[in-house]
């Protein structure tokens with residue numbers, strides 16, 4: 001498995017448990033590591049990998065149109081969204097930080113690690 005990463009990616013979404021957080025979108029910082037199927041034969045073809053620009057654009061557009069209470073829910077949603085949107089992704093680690101949310105704390109956030117769910121088998125399998 002090879003990995004692609006997007007670290008320090010900023011995205012806007014409506015998130016938070018407090019009323020004052022429900023008024024405006026906040027910036028969330030994503031550290032995303034993506035494991036992809038490694039081509040059996042090395043190629044120089046963008047079609048054999050995952051375009052990190054597409055990942056960035058798709059995630060930003062998706063979360064901008066949604067709202068969440070917890071960072072945990074946002075992380076779980078993004079993990080599922082990535083598996084559904086990019087069939088070459090087999091594993092991911094996602095760390096989300098809310099910058100400046102607690103005084104005198106450098107970084108606050110959550111981290112999850114997920115593998116692509118196995119496809120559902122047929123009843124006769």
Ligand SMILES: Nc1nc2c(c(=O)[nH]1)N=C([C@H](O)[C@@H](O)CO)CN2
Nearest residue numbers: 015016017018069070071072098101
């Ligand atoms: N485990 C979590 N704790 C907290 C979250 C969260 O998303 N996950 N969120 C908040 C508030 O929304 C925070 O942004 C303001 O302090 C508090 N704790």
